[in-house]
């Protein structure tokens with residue numbers, strides 16, 4: 001099965017268009033104030049309007065309250081919500097309330113961390129395996145931190161899944177070969193500085209997965 005990609009943390013028309021024309025299956029919009037990729041509702045609406053129907057819009061949220069969800073889901077025309085630091089019960093409630101596909105981010109450093117994936121059965125549609133960021137870090141993702149992909153060896157995935165955390169144009173082919181991921185997600189690995197997406201890196205990442 002060919003691997004597809006989500007390019008996350010897009011915040012300009014030029015870089016969004018590069019992701020779409022390069023073949024991304026998903027584009028990600030971040031709604032988390034401490035992030036350098038945080039979008040206002042209005043900018044999200046402007047960007048969402050450029051996305052064709054075959055590309056899915058994913059909102060990235062960190063244990064969001066109802067007000068934030070109500071503010072961004074329709075404005076960003078979000079097809080899916082990627083939830084970080086969110087309990088299974090809260091994810092289930094958000095899924096019931098919004099009717100949107102739910103991606104539960106599970107932060108991995110050791111094999112024991114994988115156990116959390118099963119707790120999202122019935123609450124989420126997809127697990128996003130991401131790396132744990134360092135204790136005290138400002139962000140739970142988007143920091144280019146990678147985990148040991150061999151931890152996924154032999155793991156029985158309880159749900160459809162995607163791989164993220166520290167991917168970039170140079171390592172994504174290895175990541176796909178090593179893990180068998182059919183959906184990969186990248187943010188800082190296609191940037192020239194935090195929050196500044198780089199068109200050439202977006203193209204290189206998408207080209208790399210095509211030849212994986």
Ligand SMILES: O=C(O)c1ccccc1N[C@@H]1O[C@H](COP(=O)(O)O)[C@@H](O)[C@H]1O
Pocket residue numbers: 008009028030032035036037060061062084128130139140141142143144145164165166167185186187188189
């Ligand atoms: O990108 C962010 O700013 C962000 C903020 C809050 C939660 C998650 C965030 N990003 C997600 O983190 C992973 C991995 O990113 P990276 O490729 O290692 O930089 C990715 O899923 C982003 O969507």
